[in-house]
Amino acid sequence: MGFQFEVLATDPSGARLGRLTTPHGVIETPAFMPVGTAATVKGQTQQDLEDLGVQILLANTYHLYLRPGHALVREMGGLHDFMSWPRPILTDSGGFQIFSLSDLRKVGDDGVRFRSHLDGSEHFLSPERALEIEIALGADIIMALDECIEAPAPESRAREAAARTLDWARRSRDYFARHGDAERQMLFGIVQGGTHAQLRRGNADALVGLDFRGYAIGGLAVGESHAVTCEMAEVVTSRLPADRPRYLMGVGKPEQILDYVRLGVDMMDCVLPTRSARHGCLFTTKGRVLIRNARYASDPRPLDEDCSCAVCRRYSRAYLRHLYTTGEFLATILNTHHNLYFYLDMMRQIREAIRFGTLERFRSDLQARLT
RNA sequence: GGACGGGUGGGUGAGUGGCUAAAACCAGCAGACUGUAAAUCUGCCGCUCCUUGCGGGCUACGGAGGUUCGAAUCCUCCCCCGUCCA
Numbered sequence A: 001m002g003f004q005f006e007v008l009a010t011d012p013s014g015a016r017l018g019r020l021t022t023p024h025g026v027i028e029t030p031a032f033m034p035v036g037t038a039a040t041v042k043g044q045t046q047q048d049l050e051d052l053g054v055q056i057l058l059a060n061t062y063h064l065y066l067r068p069g070h071a072l073v074r075e076m077g078g079l080h081d082f083m084s085w086p087r088p089i090l091t092d093s094g095g096f097q098i099f100s101l102s103d104l105r106k107v108g109d110d111g112v113r114f115r116s117h118l119d120g121s122e123h124f125l126s127p128e129r130a131l132e133i134e135i136a137l138g139a140d141i142i143m144a145l146d147e148c149i150e151a152p153a154p155e156s157r158a159r160e161a162a163a164r165t166l167d168w169a170r171r172s173r174d175y176f177a178r179h180g181d182a183e184r185q186m187l188f189g190i191v192q193g194g195t196h197a198q199l200r201r202g203n204a205d206a207l208v209g210l211d212f213r214g215y216a217i218g219g220l221a222v223g224e225s226h227a228v229t230c231e232m233a234e235v236v237t238s239r240l241p242a243d244r245p246r247y248l249m250g251v252g253k254p255e256q257i258l259d260y261v262r263l264g265v266d267m268m269d270c271v272l273p274t275r276s277a278r279h280g281c282l283f284t285t286k287g288r289v290l291i292r293n294a295r296y297a298s299d300p301r302p303l304d305e306d307c308s309c310a311v312c313r314r315y316s317r318a319y320l321r322h323l324y325t326t327g328e329f330l331a332t333i334l335n336t337h338h339n340l341y342f343y344l345d346m347m348r349q350i351r352e353a354i355r356f357g358t359l360e361r362f363r364s365d366l367q368a369r370l371t
Numbered sequence B: 001g002g003a004c005g006g007g008u009g010g011g012u013g014a015g016u017g018g019c020u021a022a023a024a025c026c027a028g029c030a031g032a033c034u035g036u037a038a039a040u041c042u043g044c045c046g047c048u049c050c051u052u053g054c055g056g057g058c059u060a061c062g063g064a065g066g067u068u069c070g071a072a073u074c075c076u077c078c079c080c081c082g083u084c085c086a
Helices: A046-052 A061-066 A070-075 A079-083 A095-100 A127-137 A155-179 A197-209 A226-237 A254-262 A272-278 A310-314 A317-325 A329-356 A359-370
Strands: A004-010 A016-022 A025-029 A031-034 A057-060 A089-092 A105-107 A112-115 A122-125 A141-143 A186-191 A214-217 A246-248 A267-270 A281-284 A287-290
Touching (some): A057 A061, A061 A089, A061 A122, A127 A141, A226 A254, A281 A329, A317 A329, A329 A359
Parallel strands (some): A214 A246
Antiparallel strands (some): A112 A122
């Protein structure tokens, strides 16, 4: 049996402690998944990521299809071998690129026509084509192609995108049934519906009817308020089967993660820790630190005195600021390491709190610190 | 001693009569970043006042004078710097 998901404990809030078993190892949930779009988490080696305790990485279908090409990756033994990452991988389908490359694409019922952001060349991605690429890449968890739209979006637009996403989900399921290997890969469907609760509900119910191995909630944290994000996530998680993993795509800020966990979300991914790190925004147990700020110029203290990551154990704020302001590569490396540690450690604490029934206390402590 | 070239805001460097508190870039200061077109992007960046505004005042393009309604821009002298000739 390649895959298995079990819920080990639940919290009154709705938070779940779980275990997702894959051919490349176990993922303890709730899990945060660092984003490695181009088969690399910028600034970290695979060894770094293993040492950090990263359980699963994200990579991107669209980017890897453009470069180096999925055929090459397959030839190199698949994504795990190619990038030398022994643990689980999830590939996003390219749905988010429909949103973020909005002026370079044209969406139709059949699929999306993209102009490459690299050289302007034209490419076509359909649900089937996305899966063909994802099967070639060989990630443990693969996502159906969806249409992610901006928020807030008018109901008519959200309805159209949700309907198309559902149709694509059906096509994805059918394609995977014919060409995929359920022992090797797990296909997730994605719920859309914008910020409209009734659309979300209907879309979730219909998607569950297609019987996916896991369910993702997409199209959130794309412009709407956090309260609305939570409301939509809750509408959806309340409809999803308890025995399948739930993945809230693209979130979130440190102070928001726990809110999503409490809504019954098992998996999350976000570029925030890695991108922010590259931009000098560091997350600490006492809030954000913009390390380039002049006030750290001669600050001998560690970035976060309560953090036991390799960076905080060894370097001063003054040194980190120096590295950042001088544009040294090491700044990206150290900052990324710390931010990922921060997220992963928070997830470890959250899992522990669910296990021991202390999530509520953890929550009030966290709120007091981060706000 | 002579001939050219040049001295602009923290730096580099545009500007050769008004639209110039003065381009652009860098540095500096601050902010943003949510399924990565992001080692990116945005704002501020002479001093000062206030009713914080496409607001007022002051100072500013080596120095001092001058021409002009108006000068970083034109003229005179002076002081520096560079190159070349003696």
